[in-house]
C-alpha cells in the first residue's frame with residue numbers, strides 16, 4: 001500500500017517536500033477484516049487548518065470512498081463501498097468489530113446514493129454536505145423571505161448552503177473568487193446575486209445587493225470580508241461560523257488584528273455561533289437523506305473539480321487552497 005505522511009509543520013502554503021510518499025507491506029487479512037481500495041480521496045481546507053495541531057510526522061487524514069476488494073467479514077462483501085477517514089492512502093485493512101480509538105478509525109457504509117456518483121460520498125453526501133445542511137439550517141434558522149449571505153460560495157460547502165437557502169425560500173447573495181464562479185452561482189445555481197470579492201468594493205456591493213440588510217450569514221472565510229458583512233446585518237441576525245480559510249496559510253503571530261466586531265454584535269443583538277461538524281456525526285445521515293432527495297429531484301446541483309491520480313493529491317490540495325475548484329475538490333485514484 002502507499003500512503004502520504006506529513007513530515008513537517010507547514011509554513012505558509014504547504015510544500016511538496018512537507019509530504020513523503022511511503023510504501024507499506026500489508027499483512028494477510030485476519031478473520032473479521034476486509035481490504036478496501038480507495039476510489040475517491042478528498043482534499044479539504046481542514047487538512048491545512050489542523051496541521052499545526054498535530055505532532056509530526058502523521059499520516060495525512062481526509063475522507064475517502066473505498067471499495068472492498070478482499071474480505072473476511074460477512075457484512076462487507078467484495079464490492080461494498082465505505083467512507084473512511086483514512087486519508088491519502090490507496091489500500092487499507094479495516095475491522096468493523098474493533099471499536100474506533102480515534103476519528104481516523106471511524107468508517108461507515110456509503111449511504112444509498114440512488115445511482116448518483118460514489119464520489120459524492122466525500123462531497124455533497126459526505127462531510128461537506130452535512131456541514132452545509134446542519135451548519136446552515138441549525139444555526140442560521142432561515143425563514144422564507146430572509147436574506148442570506150454566503151462566503152466561499154462556489155466551494156463544496158458554500159455552493160450547497162446557497163442552494164439550500166434558495167430551497168428554503170430565501171434571497172441569496174454569494175461571494176467567490178473569480179468571475180467564472182460568479183457566473184456559475186448566478187446562472188446555474190440560482191443565487192440572486194454573486195460577486196467576485198477580489199474585484200469589487202465589498203461594502204458597496206453588499207449594500208447594493210442587500211438594501212434591506214442581511215438576516216443570515218454563513219461564514220466560510222473569516223477576515224475582513226466577514227467583519228464588513230456582520231456590520232451590515234439586521235437586528236437579531238444569525239451567523240454560522242463554519243471556517244476562516246482566509247487565514248489558514250497565515251502565520252498567527254503576523255495576522256492583522258480583527259476589526260472590532262462587538263458594536264455590531266451588541267447593537268444588532270446578533271447570534272454568532274461556530275460549529276465542528278464532527279460533533280454532530282450522529283446526525284449526518286439525517287442530512288444525507290434530504291440531500292440525496294434534493295439532488296435526485298434536481299433542486300440541488302453538484303459540481304466536482306476532479307484531479308486524476310493518487311500521485312496528484314498534493315497538487316489537488318494546494319490547487320483547492322488557491323481557489324482552483326468550483327464545487328468539491330476531489331481526487332480520482
Ligand code: NDP
Nearest residue numbers: 045131155156157176177220242243244245246276277323
Ligand atoms: P472549498 O471547496 O470552499 O475550497 C476552498 C475555497 O476557499 C477555495 O476554492 C477558494 O475559493 C476559497 N479561498 C481560498 N483562500 C481564500 C481567501 N484568502 N479568502 C477567501 N476565500 C478563499 O472548501 P470547503 O467547502 O470544503 O470548506 C469551506 C470552509 O468551510 C473552510 O473554511 C473549511 O475549513 C470550512 N469547513 C468547516 C467545517 C466545520 O465543521 N466547521 C466542515 C467543513 C468545512 P475562492 O476562489 O472563492 O477564493
